[in-house]
Amino acid sequence: MFVTLVDFAVLGMVALGMAFILARLFIGPTLYDRVLAVNAFGTKTVIFLVVFALMVGEPAAIDIALLYALMNFIATIAILKFFRYRSLEVALSQMALRRALDGEDD
Amino acid sequence: MDIAFFIELGLDIASAALMLTGAVFLMAGALGMLRLPDFYTRMHAAGVTDTLGAELIIIGLMLQSGWSLVTVKLALLGLFIFLTSPTATHATANAAYKSGLKPLLQRFRPRSPDDNGGAS
Amino acid sequence: MGRRLLYGVILTLVLAIVWLLLSGMWWHGIITGLGVASVIMSIYMAARFGVIDGETVPFTNLVRFGSYWGWLGGEIFKANIDVVKLSLAPDLNIKPVMTRVGVTEGSDLAKTTFANSITLTPGTVTVEVEEGGFLIHALDESFADQEAFIDMGKRATRAADGEAG
Numbered sequence: 001m002f003v004t005l006v007d008f009a010v011l012g013m014v015a016l017g018m019a020f021i022l023a024r025l026f027i028g029p030t031l032y033d034r035v036l037a038v039n040a041f042g043t044k045t046v047i048f049l050v051v052f053a054l055m056v057g058e059p060a061a062i063d064i065a066l067l068y069a070l071m072n073f074i075a076t077i078a079i080l081k082f083f084r085y086r087s088l089e090v091a092l093s094q095m096a097l098r099r100a101l102d103g104e105d106d
Numbered sequence: 107m108d109i110a111f112f113i114e115l116g117l118d119i120a121s122a123a124l125m126l127t128g129a130v131f132l133m134a135g136a137l138g139m140l141r142l143p144d145f146y147t148r149m150h151a152a153g154v155t156d157t158l159g160a161e162l163i164i165i166g167l168m169l170q171s172g173w174s175l176v177t178v179k180l181a182l183l184g185l186f187i188f189l190t191s192p193t194a195t196h197a198t199a200n201a202a203y204k205s206g207l208k209p210l211l212q213r214f215r216p217r218s219p220d221d222n223g224g225a226s
Numbered sequence: 227m228g229r230r231l232l233y234g235v236i237l238t239l240v241l242a243i244v245w246l247l248l249s250g251m252w253w254h255g256i257i258t259g260l261g262v263a264s265v266i267m268s269i270y271m272a273a274r275f276g277v278i279d280g281e282t283v284p285f286t287n288l289v290r291f292g293s294y295w296g297w298l299g300g301e302i303f304k305a306n307i308d309v310v311k312l313s314l315a316p317d318l319n320i321k322p323v324m325t326r327v328g329v330t331e332g333s334d335l336a337k338t339t340f341a342n343s344i345t346l347t348p349g350t351v352t353v354e355v356e357e358g359g360f361l362i363h364a365l366d367e368s369f370a371d372q373e374a375f376i377d378m379g380k381r382a383t384r385a386a387d388g389e390a391g
Contacts, residue, residue, distance in 0.1 A: 006122040013129035017136035032202040040152040073190040138313030192345035
């Protein structure tokens, strides 16, 4: 019972943190604030999922948390890449070229 | 009273302490993200305090779950978070810097404690 | 060639072990077959990309990295408490600074380890990788200590490149 109580406390605190981050997600003045908030929200979701899975005794849900952690990282990189190049169909070699061109513009 | 009971109790207490510390760090990071003045300072609160909080909670859960496949999966999850979190933070910071977002570089001290810094 | 074969064998073993641990099934006709197929597919693609080398298979110096990560964990914990204190103080009082740290020697792996360590340590984030160093944003003046950066750089280089580096 002691362990379940601790789990409840941790879930509550993580949920409160998620609420704060949602607030930042809505008011964040720049795009990068929002990307950062989405990333932090994803990390907290993973933690919430893992703690909840072990609390209700459903260890299979940890696989979902693993997937979510990886997807969260890929999504962050994809969003940043999209807003830098306005397209996802840019190959790595062209990215280096464009970066060189952008450097001259700065 | 056998010794296994005490080992179990010790593990429970250690895992509870680790998880509660981690949750406090997670919440502090989220609160810092709401209070700090500009993007670059928020990044410190969000990307990094998160990592330690998440790792502490995962280590606490590993102590609690005993020696099984679940522990291995939790360790892998911890490793992923440990490796991807700084990379994502650096990618966001670098994208913001490249796009010309200027960091705030002077002392920041709001007048009233209630000012959450969003006004800068 | 022999070295690449060795790395390939190590990578195959690691992938197979990870697959077995994640699936938790030691023998189940179709699923084990799919697992073997996915390992072979991954190895084939890695070989075609030509990325099977010491950087993709960094399992030969795990012991050095382990001790480095132990030290880094302590640093992260100490700095984290400072960041939490700063950002939760009732009246915020911070002075963000940008600073540069020179990095000249060491392999790419050493530089990556160093940059990631700076980002992992709370209060400092590597913003830009330049020719001769890193551009770092620090939450407060007290985190932008050149001596500490140089010490961390030395340790990272030692962990990644061995004692000689």
